[in-house]
Ligand SMILES: [Zn+2]
């Protein structure tokens with residue numbers, strides 16, 4: 191028997207592997223022995239399967255196209271090397287809604303749910319890291335039955351309907367012939383056993399609602415919105431199943447003095463014009479206590495001073511960022527007559543009575559920064 195495999199599957203000679211698989215799946219739905227007991231159909235199913243086996247394998251297909259039929263050494267018979275039975279039965283099960291393999295009973299144990307809790311931390315907590323105690327109600331293991339769901343001294347009994355398998359067979363006649371389907375046993379909900387005396391403390395669920403307190407270590411350098419995962423600290427599963435996870439979502443509170451930029455902290459200091467000209471020292475409030483900020487004589491508005499190593503401790507690191515202080519120089523307003531006199535005398539001394547237009551000179555200033563930012567794009 192020398193079938194044309196392409197004809198058998200009803201695909202063109204340049205069909206893709208996907209098209210071949212689809213065509214085979216379609217045929218298998220009507221020819222599979224579980225669906226169609228007709229001997230002629232079973233014979234055809236064997237041939238179709240052989241065609242699929244050959245054409246779905248790139249190397250076998252190449253040899254077949256070169257003229258090596260099913261009888262060639264590389265052709266192989268039904269069930270030859272490399273033939274993926276599981277693949278076919280999987281797709282067959284999916285196609286007809288039947289279960290190709292018998293399923294064991296469904297375990298009562300189920301993984302517990304995950305929990306999400308939010309907590310607010312300060313910028314100082316971000317700089318150094320911190321710990322939080324979180325309390326919340328959650329499902330905890332029942333201490334009376336320890337998750338077995340049974341009243342003390344009792345245990346589950348094997349289901350007499352399904353004999354512990356968790357499923358029952360149903361045979362039905364259909365257009366395609368006799369269909370055997372597996373259904374979950376309704377007497378035991380597919381568990382295979384029955385708890386006749388459930389634990390009264392947990393109503394047979396193996397877990398109870400309890401107030402739980404968890405200590406969460408929050409590392410330094412976290413971001414607003416960071417979620418910390420604590421494995422196994424979520425809800426305990428039903429019937430003693432594995433616990434879910436606890437997620438703690440952090441929100442970083444607004445800080446009045448500092449803004450974060452990566453691991454650096456940005457702040458601004460306002461100094462009078464005279465201090466900028468003469469130089470001064472300003473006590474700066476930092477997360478490491480008060481620090482002296484030395485301002486050199488002749489400092490300009492917008493100058494940035496750096497305090498090394500007083501910024502955020504990087505995530506999972508010892509290294510710390512810096513504090514960057516932008517100088518804001520305040521020009522005095524509402525001068526008294528005497529103050530005006532002093533400043534006029536000062537201006538005269540410096541020859542500064544008549545400033546001129548000096549645009550485009552120098553690269554500093556707000557315009558320069560704006561332009562640089564524009565260029566960086
Ligand atoms: Zn219990």
Ligand SMILES: [Zn+2]
Pocket residue numbers: 349350351352353354356357375376377378379380381382383
């Ligand atoms: Zn049962």
